[in-house]
Amino acid sequence: MKHSPWQIINGFWSLLTGMRITLGQFFKPTVTVQYPHESLKMPSRFRGHIVFVRDPATGNSLCIACKACEKACPSDCIVVDGIKREGEKRKSVTDFKLDFTKCSLCGSCVEVCPTDALEFSRAYNLASTSKEQFHCIDLVQRLETDKK
Amino acid sequence: MNIPEPFRLLLFLAGTMAFVGLNAAYLVWVERKGAGRFQRRTGPTEVGYAGLLQPIADALKLMSKQLIVPPGVDATLFRLAPLLVLAPAMMCFVTIPFSETLVARNINVGLVMVFSFGSIHVMAIMLGGWASRNKYAIISAARIVSQNVAYEIPMLLVAVTLLMVTGTMNLHEIVQQQAGGFWNWNFFRLTANPLMPVTFVIFYICMLAETNRAPFDMAEAESELVAGAFTEYAGMGFGVFFMAEYANVVIGCSLATVLFFGGWQSPIGVLPGVFWFLLKLYLLVFSVIWVRWTFPRTQFYGLLNLSWKILIPLSLFILVLTSAMMKLF
Numbered sequence: 001m002k003h004s005p006w007q008i009i010n011g012f013w014s015l016l017t018g019m020r021i022t023l024g025q026f027f028k029p030t031v032t033v034q035y036p037h038e039s040l041k042m043p044s045r046f047r048g049h050i051v052f053v054r055d056p057a058t059g060n061s062l063c064i065a066c067k068a069c070e071k072a073c074p075s076d077c078i079v080v081d082g083i084k085r086e087g088e089k090r091k092s093v094t095d096f097k098l099d100f101t102k103c104s105l106c107g108s109c110v111e112v113c114p115t116d117a118l119e120f121s122r123a124y125n126l127a128s129t130s131k132e133q134f135h136c137i138d139l140v141q142r143l144e145t146d147k148k
Numbered sequence: 149m150n151i152p153e154p155f156r157l158l159l160f161l162a163g164t165m166a167f168v169g170l171n172a173a174y175l176v177w178v179e180r181k182g183a184g185r186f187q188r189r190t191g192p193t194e195v196g197y198a199g200l201l202q203p204i205a206d207a208l209k210l211m212s213k214q215l216i217v218p219p220g221v222d223a224t225l226f227r228l229a230p231l232l233v234l235a236p237a238m239m240c241f242v243t244i245p246f247s248e249t250l251v252a253r254n255i256n257v258g259l260v261m262v263f264s265f266g267s268i269h270v271m272a273i274m275l276g277g278w279a280s281r282n283k284y285a286i287i288s289a290a291r292i293v294s295q296n297v298a299y300e301i302p303m304l305l306v307a308v309t310l311l312m313v314t315g316t317m318n319l320h321e322i323v324q325q326q327a328g329g330f331w332n333w334n335f336f337r338l339t340a341n342p343l344m345p346v347t348f349v350i351f352y353i354c355m356l357a358e359t360n361r362a363p364f365d366m367a368e369a370e371s372e373l374v375a376g377a378f379t380e381y382a383g384m385g386f387g388v389f390f391m392a393e394y395a396n397v398v399i400g401c402s403l404a405t406v407l408f409f410g411g412w413q414s415p416i417g418v419l420p421g422v423f424w425f426l427l428k429l430y431l432l433v434f435s436v437i438w439v440r441w442t443f444p445r446t447q448f449y450g451l452l453n454l455s456w457k458i459l460i461p462l463s464l465f466i467l468v469l470t471s472a473m474m475k476l477f
Contacts, residue, residue, distance in 0.1 A: 022186050022442040030190045
Protein backbone atom coordinates (compact mmCIF):
# COMPACT_ATOMS: atom_id res chain seq x y z
CA MET A 1 0.00 0.00 0.00
CA LYS A 2 1.27 3.42 -0.93
CA HIS A 3 -0.61 5.28 1.79
CA SER A 4 -0.12 4.92 5.48
CA PRO A 5 -3.20 3.85 7.44
CA TRP A 6 -3.15 7.22 9.13
CA GLN A 7 -3.50 8.98 5.75
CA ILE A 8 -6.44 6.79 4.84
CA ILE A 9 -8.22 7.47 8.13
CA ASN A 10 -7.55 11.20 7.79
CA GLY A 11 -8.83 11.20 4.24
CA PHE A 12 -11.97 9.36 5.23
CA TRP A 13 -12.53 11.78 8.09
CA SER A 14 -12.29 14.72 5.69
CA LEU A 15 -14.94 13.06 3.50
CA LEU A 16 -17.23 12.83 6.51
CA THR A 17 -16.58 16.49 7.30
CA GLY A 18 -17.60 17.37 3.76
CA MET A 19 -20.79 15.38 4.11
CA ARG A 20 -21.59 17.08 7.41
CA ILE A 21 -21.24 20.49 5.76
CA THR A 22 -23.54 19.63 2.84
CA LEU A 23 -26.13 18.18 5.21
CA GLY A 24 -25.99 21.43 7.17
CA GLN A 25 -26.77 23.32 3.96
CA PHE A 26 -29.59 20.88 3.20
CA PHE A 27 -31.58 22.01 6.23
CA LYS A 28 -31.02 25.73 5.72
CA PRO A 29 -33.73 27.74 3.93
CA THR A 30 -33.48 28.05 0.17
CA VAL A 31 -32.29 31.30 -1.35
CA THR A 32 -33.78 30.98 -4.84
CA VAL A 33 -35.98 33.81 -6.08
CA GLN A 34 -38.62 32.22 -8.31
CA TYR A 35 -38.10 34.89 -10.94
CA PRO A 36 -41.24 35.15 -13.05
CA HIS A 37 -43.39 34.81 -9.93
CA GLU A 38 -41.32 37.05 -7.69
CA SER A 39 -38.43 39.37 -8.33
CA LEU A 40 -35.82 41.25 -6.37
CA LYS A 41 -36.15 44.98 -5.73
CA MET A 42 -33.48 46.85 -7.65
CA PRO A 43 -30.95 48.75 -5.53
CA SER A 44 -31.22 52.56 -5.53
CA ARG A 45 -28.11 53.01 -7.68
CA PHE A 46 -29.31 50.65 -10.40
CA ARG A 47 -29.05 52.19 -13.87
CA GLY A 48 -32.05 51.57 -16.06
CA HIS A 49 -32.78 53.82 -19.05
CA ILE A 50 -33.23 57.52 -18.17
CA VAL A 51 -36.64 59.01 -17.30
CA PHE A 52 -37.85 62.50 -16.42
CA VAL A 53 -38.00 63.70 -12.85
CA ARG A 54 -41.41 65.14 -12.08
CA ASP A 55 -41.64 68.65 -10.66
CA PRO A 56 -43.40 68.11 -7.31
CA ALA A 57 -45.23 71.48 -7.60
CA THR A 58 -46.68 71.24 -11.12
CA GLY A 59 -46.37 67.58 -11.96
CA ASN A 60 -44.62 68.44 -15.20
CA SER A 61 -41.05 67.81 -16.24
CA LEU A 62 -38.22 69.92 -14.85
CA CYS A 63 -36.54 69.90 -18.26
CA ILE A 64 -35.78 73.30 -19.79
CA ALA A 65 -34.81 71.88 -23.20
CA CYS A 66 -31.28 73.32 -22.92
CA LYS A 67 -29.94 70.38 -24.94
CA ALA A 68 -26.94 69.92 -22.63
CA CYS A 69 -27.68 66.22 -22.46
CA GLU A 70 -27.90 66.02 -26.23
CA LYS A 71 -24.40 67.48 -26.43
CA ALA A 72 -23.02 65.42 -23.58
CA CYS A 73 -24.26 62.11 -24.93
CA PRO A 74 -21.25 60.18 -26.33
CA SER A 75 -23.39 57.98 -28.55
CA ASP A 76 -25.81 60.59 -29.88
CA CYS A 77 -28.87 58.82 -28.67
CA ILE A 78 -30.80 61.81 -27.27
CA VAL A 79 -32.89 64.27 -29.32
CA VAL A 80 -34.44 67.19 -27.39
CA ASP A 81 -36.79 69.93 -28.57
CA GLY A 82 -38.66 72.62 -26.62
CA ILE A 83 -40.69 75.80 -26.90
CA LYS A 84 -41.03 79.01 -24.90
CA ARG A 85 -44.60 79.10 -23.55
CA GLU A 86 -46.46 82.38 -22.79
CA GLY A 87 -46.08 83.58 -19.21
CA GLU A 88 -43.28 81.18 -18.33
CA LYS A 89 -39.72 82.23 -17.61
CA ARG A 90 -38.12 79.04 -18.96
CA LYS A 91 -38.50 76.87 -21.99
CA SER A 92 -40.50 73.67 -21.65
CA VAL A 93 -39.69 70.39 -23.31
CA THR A 94 -41.95 69.17 -26.11
CA ASP A 95 -39.90 66.35 -27.47
CA PHE A 96 -37.35 64.06 -25.75
CA LYS A 97 -36.44 60.93 -27.68
CA LEU A 98 -34.01 58.37 -26.34
CA ASP A 99 -32.53 55.73 -28.63
CA PHE A 100 -31.94 53.02 -26.01
CA THR A 101 -30.43 50.64 -28.56
CA LYS A 102 -27.34 52.87 -28.64
CA CYS A 103 -27.30 54.02 -25.01
CA SER A 104 -24.46 52.68 -22.88
CA LEU A 105 -25.92 53.96 -19.60
CA CYS A 106 -22.83 56.11 -18.99
CA GLY A 107 -24.88 58.69 -17.07
CA SER A 108 -23.33 61.80 -18.69
CA CYS A 109 -26.80 63.20 -19.40
CA VAL A 110 -27.90 62.78 -15.81
CA GLU A 111 -24.70 64.40 -14.59
CA VAL A 112 -24.76 67.34 -16.95
CA CYS A 113 -28.44 68.32 -16.51
CA PRO A 114 -28.59 71.82 -14.91
CA THR A 115 -32.06 71.29 -13.45
CA ASP A 116 -31.62 67.65 -12.38
CA ALA A 117 -34.50 66.71 -14.64
CA LEU A 118 -33.18 63.26 -15.52
CA GLU A 119 -32.78 60.13 -13.44
CA PHE A 120 -32.19 56.43 -14.00
CA SER A 121 -35.27 54.25 -13.88
CA ARG A 122 -35.40 50.95 -12.00
CA ALA A 123 -36.77 49.10 -15.03
CA TYR A 124 -34.75 45.97 -15.80
CA ASN A 125 -37.31 43.70 -17.47
CA LEU A 126 -36.31 45.09 -20.82
CA ALA A 127 -36.76 42.25 -23.25
CA SER A 128 -38.58 42.62 -26.52
CA THR A 129 -39.00 40.82 -29.80
CA SER A 130 -38.70 44.00 -31.84
CA LYS A 131 -36.13 46.75 -31.96
CA GLU A 132 -38.85 49.43 -32.24
CA GLN A 133 -39.66 49.23 -28.56
CA PHE A 134 -36.29 50.62 -27.52
CA HIS A 135 -35.39 52.41 -30.70
CA CYS A 136 -37.24 55.58 -29.80
CA ILE A 137 -38.31 55.89 -26.19
CA ASP A 138 -40.41 59.07 -25.89
CA LEU A 139 -39.78 60.43 -22.40
CA VAL A 140 -42.36 63.22 -22.69
CA GLN A 141 -45.10 60.80 -23.65
CA ARG A 142 -43.99 58.48 -20.91
CA LEU A 143 -44.37 61.25 -18.35
CA GLU A 144 -47.86 61.97 -19.66
CA THR A 145 -48.99 58.35 -19.49
CA ASP A 146 -47.51 58.01 -15.99
CA LYS A 147 -49.56 61.03 -14.93
CA LYS A 148 -52.84 59.37 -15.86
CA MET B 149 -52.66 -15.60 2.00
CA ASN B 150 -52.94 -18.61 -0.27
CA ILE B 151 -52.62 -17.55 -3.88
CA PRO B 152 -51.88 -20.23 -6.50
CA GLU B 153 -48.22 -20.17 -7.49
CA PRO B 154 -48.58 -18.97 -11.14
CA PHE B 155 -50.76 -16.04 -10.08
CA ARG B 156 -48.41 -15.22 -7.23
CA LEU B 157 -45.47 -15.03 -9.64
CA LEU B 158 -47.45 -12.90 -12.09
CA LEU B 159 -48.39 -10.56 -9.27
CA PHE B 160 -44.75 -10.32 -8.26
CA LEU B 161 -43.73 -9.66 -11.85
CA ALA B 162 -46.22 -6.80 -12.12
CA GLY B 163 -45.28 -5.56 -8.67
CA THR B 164 -41.55 -5.57 -9.42
CA MET B 165 -42.05 -3.74 -12.70
CA ALA B 166 -44.23 -1.14 -11.01
CA PHE B 167 -41.75 -0.81 -8.17
CA VAL B 168 -38.80 -0.33 -10.53
CA GLY B 169 -40.74 2.10 -12.72
CA LEU B 170 -42.06 4.21 -9.87
CA ASN B 171 -38.69 4.20 -8.15
CA ALA B 172 -36.94 5.30 -11.31
CA ALA B 173 -39.47 8.07 -11.89
CA TYR B 174 -39.63 9.36 -8.35
CA LEU B 175 -35.96 8.90 -7.47
CA VAL B 176 -35.25 11.31 -10.32
CA TRP B 177 -37.58 13.75 -8.57
CA VAL B 178 -35.90 13.06 -5.20
CA GLU B 179 -32.50 13.45 -6.80
CA ARG B 180 -33.41 16.81 -8.31
CA LYS B 181 -35.08 18.04 -5.15
CA GLY B 182 -32.12 16.80 -3.12
CA ALA B 183 -29.63 18.41 -5.48
CA GLY B 184 -31.55 21.64 -5.10
CA ARG B 185 -31.70 21.51 -1.31
CA PHE B 186 -28.01 20.67 -0.99
CA GLN B 187 -27.24 23.79 -3.03
CA ARG B 188 -29.96 25.80 -1.29
CA ARG B 189 -32.16 25.89 -4.36
CA THR B 190 -35.72 24.59 -4.45
CA GLY B 191 -35.52 22.00 -7.25
CA PRO B 192 -38.51 21.40 -9.52
CA THR B 193 -41.56 23.41 -8.44
CA GLU B 194 -43.59 24.13 -11.57
CA VAL B 195 -45.31 20.87 -12.57
CA GLY B 196 -47.81 19.91 -9.91
CA TYR B 197 -47.47 20.60 -6.20
CA ALA B 198 -43.74 20.84 -5.34
CA GLY B 199 -42.98 19.53 -8.83
CA LEU B 200 -44.46 16.13 -8.01
CA LEU B 201 -45.73 15.63 -11.56
CA GLN B 202 -42.32 16.44 -13.03
CA PRO B 203 -41.37 12.75 -13.61
CA ILE B 204 -44.58 12.24 -15.60
CA ALA B 205 -43.84 15.31 -17.70
CA ASP B 206 -40.29 14.03 -18.25
CA ALA B 207 -41.53 10.59 -19.25
CA LEU B 208 -44.03 12.08 -21.70
CA LYS B 209 -41.31 14.22 -23.21
CA LEU B 210 -38.91 11.28 -23.56
CA MET B 211 -41.60 9.07 -25.10
CA SER B 212 -42.60 11.73 -27.61
CA LYS B 213 -39.06 11.87 -28.98
CA GLN B 214 -37.81 9.94 -31.95
CA LEU B 215 -35.65 6.89 -31.26
CA ILE B 216 -32.75 7.77 -33.51
CA VAL B 217 -30.42 5.00 -34.65
CA PRO B 218 -27.47 6.89 -36.14
CA PRO B 219 -26.00 5.67 -39.44
CA GLY B 220 -23.09 3.29 -39.06
CA VAL B 221 -24.01 1.91 -35.66
CA ASP B 222 -24.58 -1.76 -34.97
CA ALA B 223 -28.36 -1.40 -34.90
CA THR B 224 -29.15 -4.68 -33.14
CA LEU B 225 -26.72 -4.16 -30.28
CA PHE B 226 -27.60 -0.49 -30.11
CA ARG B 227 -31.28 -1.30 -29.55
CA LEU B 228 -30.56 -4.27 -27.33
CA ALA B 229 -28.28 -2.47 -24.85
CA PRO B 230 -31.02 -0.53 -22.97
CA LEU B 231 -33.00 -3.74 -22.54
CA LEU B 232 -29.95 -5.66 -21.36
CA VAL B 233 -29.21 -3.00 -18.81
CA LEU B 234 -32.71 -2.91 -17.32
CA ALA B 235 -33.78 -6.57 -17.41
CA PRO B 236 -31.05 -7.97 -15.08
CA ALA B 237 -31.73 -5.13 -12.67
CA MET B 238 -35.34 -6.27 -12.47
CA MET B 239 -34.24 -9.89 -12.07
CA CYS B 240 -32.33 -8.99 -8.92
CA PHE B 241 -35.59 -8.06 -7.18
CA VAL B 242 -36.69 -11.69 -7.33
CA THR B 243 -34.75 -12.68 -4.23
CA ILE B 244 -34.84 -9.43 -2.25
CA PRO B 245 -37.03 -10.07 0.83
CA PHE B 246 -39.19 -7.03 1.44
CA SER B 247 -40.64 -8.57 4.57
CA GLU B 248 -41.01 -11.91 6.32
CA THR B 249 -43.49 -13.12 3.70
CA LEU B 250 -43.10 -10.66 0.83
CA VAL B 251 -40.51 -12.22 -1.44
CA ALA B 252 -40.95 -13.49 -4.99
CA ARG B 253 -38.63 -16.48 -4.69
CA ASN B 254 -36.79 -17.60 -1.62
CA ILE B 255 -33.73 -19.02 -3.35
CA ASN B 256 -30.93 -20.62 -1.37
CA VAL B 257 -28.25 -18.89 -3.43
CA GLY B 258 -30.03 -15.51 -3.41
CA LEU B 259 -26.88 -13.54 -2.67
CA VAL B 260 -24.97 -15.07 -5.56
CA MET B 261 -27.93 -14.51 -7.85
CA VAL B 262 -28.09 -10.80 -7.03
CA PHE B 263 -24.36 -10.41 -7.60
CA SER B 264 -24.38 -12.34 -10.87
CA PHE B 265 -27.31 -10.45 -12.37
CA GLY B 266 -26.00 -7.21 -10.94
CA SER B 267 -22.80 -7.53 -12.94
CA ILE B 268 -24.56 -7.95 -16.30
CA HIS B 269 -25.36 -4.26 -16.61
CA VAL B 270 -21.62 -3.58 -17.01
CA MET B 271 -21.62 -5.63 -20.18
CA ALA B 272 -24.82 -3.95 -21.34
CA ILE B 273 -23.45 -0.43 -20.93
CA MET B 274 -20.26 -1.57 -22.63
CA LEU B 275 -22.32 -2.93 -25.54
CA GLY B 276 -24.22 0.36 -25.76
CA GLY B 277 -20.96 2.30 -25.86
CA TRP B 278 -19.35 -0.09 -28.33
CA ALA B 279 -22.34 -0.17 -30.68
CA SER B 280 -22.67 3.61 -30.74
CA ARG B 281 -19.75 4.19 -33.13
CA ASN B 282 -18.75 7.25 -31.20
CA LYS B 283 -15.33 7.90 -29.72
CA TYR B 284 -16.68 9.22 -26.44
CA ALA B 285 -18.95 6.22 -26.05
CA ILE B 286 -16.07 3.82 -26.68
CA ILE B 287 -13.81 5.56 -24.16
CA SER B 288 -16.66 5.34 -21.70
CA ALA B 289 -17.18 1.64 -22.46
CA ALA B 290 -13.50 0.93 -21.84
CA ARG B 291 -13.62 2.88 -18.60
CA ILE B 292 -16.69 1.18 -17.27
CA VAL B 293 -15.21 -2.27 -17.77
CA SER B 294 -11.99 -1.51 -15.91
CA GLN B 295 -13.92 0.33 -13.19
CA ASN B 296 -16.39 -2.45 -12.58
CA VAL B 297 -13.77 -5.19 -12.68
CA ALA B 298 -11.78 -3.24 -10.10
CA TYR B 299 -14.73 -2.75 -7.77
CA GLU B 300 -16.29 -6.16 -8.13
CA ILE B 301 -13.31 -7.69 -6.33
CA PRO B 302 -13.55 -5.82 -3.00
CA MET B 303 -17.35 -6.12 -3.14
CA LEU B 304 -17.19 -9.88 -3.47
CA LEU B 305 -14.49 -10.11 -0.80
CA VAL B 306 -16.85 -8.24 1.52
CA ALA B 307 -19.65 -10.59 0.51
CA VAL B 308 -17.43 -13.59 1.31
CA THR B 309 -16.64 -12.09 4.71
CA LEU B 310 -20.34 -11.78 5.41
CA LEU B 311 -20.97 -15.28 4.14
CA MET B 312 -18.46 -16.62 6.63
CA VAL B 313 -20.24 -14.77 9.40
CA THR B 314 -23.76 -15.76 8.38
CA GLY B 315 -23.03 -19.21 6.97
CA THR B 316 -25.81 -18.98 4.38
CA MET B 317 -26.46 -17.38 1.01
CA ASN B 318 -30.20 -17.28 1.57
CA LEU B 319 -31.13 -13.63 2.01
CA HIS B 320 -34.20 -14.61 4.04
CA GLU B 321 -32.09 -16.51 6.55
CA ILE B 322 -29.47 -13.77 6.67
CA VAL B 323 -32.18 -11.34 7.76
CA GLN B 324 -33.63 -13.80 10.27
CA GLN B 325 -30.25 -14.16 11.95
CA GLN B 326 -30.34 -10.44 12.68
CA ALA B 327 -33.66 -10.55 14.53
CA GLY B 328 -34.31 -8.78 17.81
CA GLY B 329 -32.94 -5.29 18.39
CA PHE B 330 -30.52 -3.30 16.31
CA TRP B 331 -27.47 -4.60 18.22
CA ASN B 332 -27.99 -7.91 16.42
CA TRP B 333 -27.60 -6.32 12.99
CA ASN B 334 -24.52 -7.41 11.12
CA PHE B 335 -23.35 -3.79 11.12
CA PHE B 336 -22.92 -3.96 14.90
CA ARG B 337 -21.77 -7.58 15.11
CA LEU B 338 -18.32 -6.70 16.37
CA THR B 339 -17.83 -10.11 17.99
CA ALA B 340 -17.62 -11.70 14.55
CA ASN B 341 -15.33 -9.03 13.23
CA PRO B 342 -14.35 -5.81 15.01
CA LEU B 343 -14.10 -4.02 11.66
CA MET B 344 -17.74 -4.59 10.64
CA PRO B 345 -18.53 -0.86 10.07
CA VAL B 346 -15.44 -0.65 7.85
CA THR B 347 -16.77 -3.64 5.94
CA PHE B 348 -20.00 -1.75 5.37
CA VAL B 349 -18.12 1.35 4.16
CA ILE B 350 -16.20 -0.78 1.64
CA PHE B 351 -19.47 -2.35 0.50
CA TYR B 352 -21.05 1.09 0.17
CA ILE B 353 -18.16 2.55 -1.84
CA CYS B 354 -18.16 -0.48 -4.14
CA MET B 355 -21.91 -0.17 -4.55
CA LEU B 356 -21.50 3.48 -5.63
CA ALA B 357 -18.82 2.46 -8.10
CA GLU B 358 -20.78 -0.52 -9.44
CA THR B 359 -23.88 1.57 -10.07
CA ASN B 360 -21.77 4.32 -11.68
CA ARG B 361 -22.96 6.94 -9.25
CA ALA B 362 -21.01 10.11 -8.56
CA PRO B 363 -18.21 10.46 -7.44
CA PHE B 364 -17.48 7.40 -9.61
CA ASP B 365 -19.64 8.22 -12.64
CA MET B 366 -16.89 7.56 -15.15
CA ALA B 367 -19.30 6.02 -17.64
CA GLU B 368 -21.20 9.26 -17.97
CA ALA B 369 -18.58 11.91 -17.38
CA GLU B 370 -20.47 14.92 -18.73
CA SER B 371 -17.52 17.27 -18.55
CA GLU B 372 -15.13 15.08 -20.55
CA LEU B 373 -17.19 12.52 -22.45
CA VAL B 374 -20.43 14.37 -23.39
CA ALA B 375 -22.65 11.65 -21.90
CA GLY B 376 -20.30 8.70 -22.15
CA ALA B 377 -21.90 5.49 -23.35
CA PHE B 378 -25.29 7.22 -23.65
CA THR B 379 -24.10 9.94 -26.06
CA GLU B 380 -25.90 8.59 -29.13
CA TYR B 381 -29.09 7.54 -27.38
CA ALA B 382 -32.27 9.58 -27.75
CA GLY B 383 -35.73 9.53 -26.23
CA MET B 384 -36.75 6.57 -24.14
CA GLY B 385 -33.60 4.59 -25.03
CA PHE B 386 -31.75 7.17 -22.99
CA GLY B 387 -34.48 7.13 -20.36
CA VAL B 388 -34.17 3.36 -19.89
CA PHE B 389 -30.49 3.73 -19.01
CA PHE B 390 -31.53 6.15 -16.30
CA MET B 391 -34.25 3.84 -15.04
CA ALA B 392 -31.64 1.08 -14.84
CA GLU B 393 -29.25 3.33 -12.94
CA TYR B 394 -31.87 4.02 -10.29
CA ALA B 395 -32.99 0.40 -10.25
CA ASN B 396 -29.37 -0.58 -9.57
CA VAL B 397 -29.10 2.00 -6.80
CA VAL B 398 -32.24 0.56 -5.20
CA ILE B 399 -30.87 -2.98 -5.48
CA GLY B 400 -27.52 -1.96 -4.02
CA CYS B 401 -29.24 -0.24 -1.12
CA SER B 402 -31.66 -3.15 -0.56
CA LEU B 403 -28.71 -5.52 -0.48
CA ALA B 404 -26.91 -3.28 2.01
CA THR B 405 -30.08 -3.20 4.11
CA VAL B 406 -30.41 -6.97 4.04
CA LEU B 407 -26.74 -7.69 4.67
CA PHE B 408 -25.90 -5.02 7.24
CA PHE B 409 -29.04 -3.41 8.67
CA GLY B 410 -31.27 -6.36 9.40
CA GLY B 411 -33.61 -6.14 6.39
CA TRP B 412 -37.19 -6.04 7.57
CA GLN B 413 -36.27 -6.47 11.25
CA SER B 414 -37.55 -3.63 13.37
CA PRO B 415 -34.99 -2.08 15.70
CA ILE B 416 -37.58 -1.42 18.41
CA GLY B 417 -40.23 -4.05 17.71
CA VAL B 418 -43.11 -1.95 16.39
CA LEU B 419 -44.69 -1.49 12.93
CA PRO B 420 -44.69 -4.11 10.13
CA GLY B 421 -41.52 -5.32 8.45
CA VAL B 422 -42.16 -3.75 5.05
CA PHE B 423 -42.17 -0.32 6.64
CA TRP B 424 -38.78 -0.84 8.27
CA PHE B 425 -37.29 -2.35 5.13
CA LEU B 426 -38.41 0.59 3.00
CA LEU B 427 -37.32 3.12 5.63
CA LYS B 428 -33.81 1.69 5.80
CA LEU B 429 -33.71 1.35 2.02
CA TYR B 430 -34.69 4.94 1.36
CA LEU B 431 -32.37 6.32 4.04
CA LEU B 432 -29.54 4.59 2.20
CA VAL B 433 -30.81 5.91 -1.14
CA PHE B 434 -30.84 9.39 0.37
CA SER B 435 -27.25 8.93 1.49
CA VAL B 436 -26.34 7.98 -2.10
CA ILE B 437 -27.84 11.26 -3.31
CA TRP B 438 -26.13 13.08 -0.45
CA VAL B 439 -22.75 11.66 -1.51
CA ARG B 440 -23.39 12.61 -5.12
CA TRP B 441 -23.97 16.25 -4.31
CA THR B 442 -21.08 16.45 -1.86
CA PHE B 443 -18.06 15.07 -3.70
CA PRO B 444 -16.64 16.04 -7.07
CA ARG B 445 -15.89 13.30 -9.56
CA THR B 446 -12.60 11.50 -8.97
CA GLN B 447 -10.02 11.19 -11.66
CA PHE B 448 -9.91 7.82 -13.33
CA TYR B 449 -6.53 6.72 -11.99
CA GLY B 450 -7.58 7.94 -8.55
CA LEU B 451 -10.60 5.69 -8.79
CA LEU B 452 -8.53 2.66 -9.76
CA ASN B 453 -5.92 3.44 -7.10
CA LEU B 454 -8.64 3.57 -4.47
CA SER B 455 -9.81 0.11 -5.42
CA TRP B 456 -6.52 -1.70 -6.08
CA LYS B 457 -4.37 -0.01 -3.46
CA ILE B 458 -6.78 0.57 -0.59
CA LEU B 459 -10.07 -1.32 -0.84
CA ILE B 460 -8.77 -4.68 -2.01
CA PRO B 461 -5.94 -4.96 0.57
CA LEU B 462 -8.32 -3.71 3.27
CA SER B 463 -11.08 -6.15 2.39
CA LEU B 464 -8.57 -9.00 2.17
CA PHE B 465 -7.30 -8.04 5.61
CA ILE B 466 -10.85 -8.06 6.95
CA LEU B 467 -11.44 -11.46 5.39
CA VAL B 468 -8.34 -12.89 7.07
CA LEU B 469 -9.22 -11.19 10.35
CA THR B 470 -12.75 -12.62 10.29
CA SER B 471 -11.55 -16.13 9.58
CA ALA B 472 -8.95 -15.83 12.37
CA MET B 473 -11.61 -14.61 14.79
CA MET B 474 -13.91 -17.46 13.80
CA LYS B 475 -11.17 -20.01 14.33
CA LEU B 476 -10.08 -18.55 17.67
CA PHE B 477 -13.44 -17.86 19.35
